[in-house]
Amino acid sequence: MKFSTKEDIEAPIDAVFEMLCDFETFERAAMRRGSEVQRIDTMTTPGVGMGWRAAFNMRGKRRQVEIEVITFERPEEMVLECRSQGLLTLMTVELVALSKSRTRIMLSFDIKPLNLSARLLVQSLKLAKTSLTKKYKLRVANFAKSLEERYSRA
Numbered sequence: 001m002k003f004s005t006k007e008d009i010e011a012p013i014d015a016v017f018e019m020l021c022d023f024e025t026f027e028r029a030a031m032r033r034g035s036e037v038q039r040i041d042t043m044t045t046p047g048v049g050m051g052w053r054a055a056f057n058m059r060g061k062r063r064q065v066e067i068e069v070i071t072f073e074r075p076e077e078m079v080l081e082c083r084s085q086g087l088l089t090l091m092t093v094e095l096v097a098l099s100k101s102r103t104r105i106m107l108s109f110d111i112k113p114l115n116l117s118a119r120l121l122v123q124s125l126k127l128a129k130t131s132l133t134k135k136y137k138l139r140v141a142n143f144a145k146s147l148e149e150r151y152s153r154a
Contacts, residue, residue, distance in 0.1 A: 004108035005137045007144035011151035013097040017075035019147050021046040047072045086118030
């Protein structure tokens with residue numbers, strides 16, 4: 001099951017990619033929302049092999065996920081692989097320079113079930129795909145707007 005959307009950002013591609021590589025900010029944001037986030041690599045610069053272990057509550061259950069950067073091509077593409085109980089999710093971030101000061105961000109999630117219970121979960125998500133896609137696109141639009149605002153403040 002795949003979710004994808006694109007947004008345009010009033011910022012140069014290099015600046016957008018740098019903001020996307022600010023993983024510590026994302027870690028802190030997740031912790032503020034109640035997640036436990038732990039870095040599982042020793043890398044000092046962003047790149048392939050970076051990884052995190054995270055735990056959070058969702059639908060009344062404690063969920064655990066491992067996240068690893070599997071593709072890192074500055075400044076065009078980053079792919080993160082997320083593995084959890086029975087699910088494999090690939091998050092792809094692609095950037096395209098529309099001009100010197102405008103960038104298009106394309107974000108996609110591809111969710112693949114690895115066992116029967118995960119398959120049932122994905123099946124139930126398919127039933128709600130229209131509303132989930134709407135929420136996803138709204139969140140990505142808000143995220144793109146926040147990147148734009150962050151760039152204009154810098």
